[in-house]
Amino acid sequence: MNQLQQKYQDRITHTLSKYPDKRSAVMPLLYIAQEEYGWVSPEGIDQVAEICDMDATQVKSIAGFYTMYSEKPKGKYWLQVCTDLPCALRGADQFHEDLKAYLEVEEGGTTADGMFTVEHVMCLAACDKAPMLQCNFHFAENLDMDKMKVLIEQWRNEVNQQVNGSR
Amino acid sequence: MKHILFREHEVENIRELDVYVNNAGYAGLKKALGMTPDEVINTVKASGLRGRGGAGFPTGVKWSFIPKNEPVKYVAVNADESEPGTFKDRQIMENNPHQLIEGALICAYAIQAKAVYIYLRGEFWDLATQLDQCIEEARKAGYLGQNILGSTYSCEVYTHLGAGAYICGEESALLNSLEGKLGQPRVRPPFPAQKGGGLYGEPTVVNNVETLANVPFILYEGPEAFRAFGTEKSPGTKVFCVSGNVVKPGNYELPLGITFRELIYDHAGGIPDGRGIKGILPSGASGPIVPATDEVLDTPLTYEDMDKIGTVLGSASVIVLDDSIDIAWAASKMAKFFKHESCGKCTPCREGTYWIDKVLDRIITGDGAPSDVDLILNVAKNMQGVTLCALGDFAANPIIATIKHFPDEFKRYVDPALKQEKKAVAAPKRAGGAAQGRAGRGTEKTGLVPAGD
Numbered sequence: 001m002n003q004l005q006q007k008y009q010d011r012i013t014h015t016l017s018k019y020p021d022k023r024s025a026v027m028p029l030l031y032i033a034q035e036e037y038g039w040v041s042p043e044g045i046d047q048v049a050e051i052c053d054m055d056a057t058q059v060k061s062i063a064g065f066y067t068m069y070s071e072k073p074k075g076k077y078w079l080q081v082c083t084d085l086p087c088a089l090r091g092a093d094q095f096h097e098d099l100k101a102y103l104e105v106e107e108g109g110t111t112a113d114g115m116f117t118v119e120h121v122m123c124l125a126a127c128d129k130a131p132m133l134q135c136n137f138h139f140a141e142n143l144d145m146d147k148m149k150v151l152i153e154q155w156r157n158e159v160n161q162q163v164n165g166s167r
Numbered sequence: 168m169k170h171i172l173f174r175e176h177e178v179e180n181i182r183e184l185d186v187y188v189n190n191a192g193y194a195g196l197k198k199a200l201g202m203t204p205d206e207v208i209n210t211v212k213a214s215g216l217r218g219r220g221g222a223g224f225p226t227g228v229k230w231s232f233i234p235k236n237e238p239v240k241y242v243a244v245n246a247d248e249s250e251p252g253t254f255k256d257r258q259i260m261e262n263n264p265h266q267l268i269e270g271a272l273i274c275a276y277a278i279q280a281k282a283v284y285i286y287l288r289g290e291f292w293d294l295a296t297q298l299d300q301c302i303e304e305a306r307k308a309g310y311l312g313q314n315i316l317g318s319t320y321s322c323e324v325y326t327h328l329g330a331g332a333y334i335c336g337e338e339s340a341l342l343n344s345l346e347g348k349l350g351q352p353r354v355r356p357p358f359p360a361q362k363g364g365g366l367y368g369e370p371t372v373v374n375n376v377e378t379l380a381n382v383p384f385i386l387y388e389g390p391e392a393f394r395a396f397g398t399e400k401s402p403g404t405k406v407f408c409v410s411g412n413v414v415k416p417g418n419y420e421l422p423l424g425i426t427f428r429e430l431i432y433d434h435a436g437g438i439p440d441g442r443g444i445k446g447i448l449p450s451g452a453s454g455p456i457v458p459a460t461d462e463v464l465d466t467p468l469t470y471e472d473m474d475k476i477g478t479v480l481g482s483a484s485v486i487v488l489d490d491s492i493d494i495a496w497a498a499s500k501m502a503k504f505f506k507h508e509s510c511g512k513c514t515p516c517r518e519g520t521y522w523i524d525k526v527l528d529r530i531i532t533g534d535g536a537p538s539d540v541d542l543i544l545n546v547a548k549n550m551q552g553v554t555l556c557a558l559g560d561f562a563a564n565p566i567i568a569t570i571k572h573f574p575d576e577f578k579r580y581v582d583p584a585l586k587q588e589k590k591a592v593a594a595p596k597r598a599g600g601a602a603q604g605r606a607g608r609g610t611e612k613t614g615l616v617p618a619g620d
Contacts (some may be wrong), residue, residue: 018327023347024327062348066331085251086410089486089488125288127252
């Protein structure tokens, strides 16, 4: 058993039980690898390949094709702002620019403290609640910069509490 | 109006199993199990229900294509909802999840499927967790799993999360993705309903969330009750997702056949600051734009009438552009979307989306030549009807239709006389950084970039 199998045994067993073919589990297992390593790292790819009876190259191609797998380490909070047409019609481009300026990052960049990565993303099916973003796959909707500053503060506190708690 | 889908408007907490069951929930499934599979298919055929994902294909007919003599068959629910401007399936699954599960099970019984896979876009992470809980509750109550409601029929229901790829809303790409492969469309035939064409090579029905959520009503209330809504060729209600420049963006479930004017002004509250409408995208980014003339505004929203004004009903994701919007900028937004989402398999789409975006960028930054407008039009026309799936056609629409209806919006960027004037006004701000194409796209990797790039 590899490291992922040991740590996430129940989830992996359950995932495999859903499909007649192990290969179908590759996408759910890549999410588990990403959760463990913070990105789809080579060690994660290798282990997923082993579990799914696939070649590591095939797994890597899956990780590269789908945008929700991160091929490099990201900040603790991965902020993806939808800037597609419906959101842009409701001020999403300006919001995206303001957010980057506030956090002092370029597109796709991560803050110096490793907390936040900001990038734009394609339509997230929340067009009536723009501006919006997803933070680590959870939606935050009907935003403006005032609300955003509160959220950022909240997320910073979450991490500080975790750090203090683990001391 | 009574809702067929958004029943949360009439019944509080319909999302909870006991509330759903107390309000005729799973009664359609119960009824179906007392009928033969053919009778169920004929009932859905009689209702005239058409696929709500965009294509509008008659649902009962689709089910009837499944061969009866094959031992293993599947249902795949398309919950990949990714078209810009579309956010209806999400509301159905959030507020009335059991109705989707019930509809999927009725479909499964009708084609005698052994399992249902609900393919949700990866971003619906929280929703999938909620749906998993609903599936468990339904299993415990005997509505799915072994010997459903004491019958001889058994069927499992599973969720499966995608991971950020618009193309997986295309049915054959969805099946590939479910099989753990790249989400790229398959060569057809064989079609998903045929042996060799579906999930794991077995005959498969792929239906949209909204389509299946209509089915319990059709079974329980009967096809005539469904036909009481809508028109002869477009029966039933439809969820209209209204976004863009409207006072009250949101989902509106209304009978098919209401007009744009009623939808936009009576339901979505009209346009902010009393402005006028310049254009309407009736089906997200993929359907041709129409100018907001009186004729268009008074056109009934049905499959047949949208055809008459040169567009499609599609998924009925109505994006409203007010009279202050720069149409060339809007076209560029859509071009960037399709460039990013092209899966890279078919050359016309992979290269075409790349070049359209590139040249359109040149146009709206003021560096374009008058011939550039014809150039993107030419590229777009060469993408139509020559790709394995509809994405190539979808990506051509925002260019062809915007230039057709709003030629001056492009001309002012490239006409030397008008350009000076335009350059003085700041070009609209676009999303930071050009969208990166998907891994494996030839244009990105092989350095096939235009001269001077």
